[in-house]
Amino acid sequence: MTTSTQDGRPDVELRLPADGAYASVLRTTTAGLAARLDFPIDDIEDLRIAVGEASAMVLPEAAPNADLHCAFHLAPGLLTVEVSVDVDHDVTPDYDSFAWQVLDTLASTATATVADGHFAISLTMESSLLDAGA
Incomplete structure (x- = not known):
């Protein structure tokens, strides 16, 4: 995972109630961070959709x-987002699932992991400007 911090910690962390009503906060935060990295508008929208689908996969599995x-994790032209919940x-x-197919299509890379009572979806998006040499 690429990060801009030396110790591997996330650049930004967000904790929300595991309720679909808060997915819009996650999508908006993702869009804001991608804009900060100068992602083009099409990439920002793809990221919003991908993060929404990642949330749709993990939220139903969340423990009470x-x-x-x-x-x-932010880097020039690169944004990695990990969405996770505790599971019981x-x-x-x-x-x-449809959610995974959309996520896997939109993100540059996507992985799902289940370990130690956590279910996580991680996705990375590279700015299309990197491909264009901008």
């Missing part, structure tokens, strides 16, 4: 009273 944790049951990521 869990929080939605979001970690953002076995979770198997649904790689055949």
Whole structure:
């Protein structure tokens, strides 16, 4: 995971109630950070959609009273977002779901992990300006 901090900590962290009503806050935060990195508007919209789909995958699995944790790693032309929840049951990521297909298509890379009572979706988006040599 690429970060701009020396110790690997996220550049920005956000903790919200694990409730779909707060997904818009996550999408807006993602768009703001991508804009700060000078992502073009099309990439920003793709990121908003991808983060929404990541939330749609993890939220139904959240343990009661869990929080939605979001970690953002920023680098020039690169944004990595990890969305996770605590879980109290076995979770198997649904790689055949519509949400995963959208997420996997829009993000440069996407991974799902389940470990130690956490279910996390991590996605990285590279600015299309990097491909254009700008």
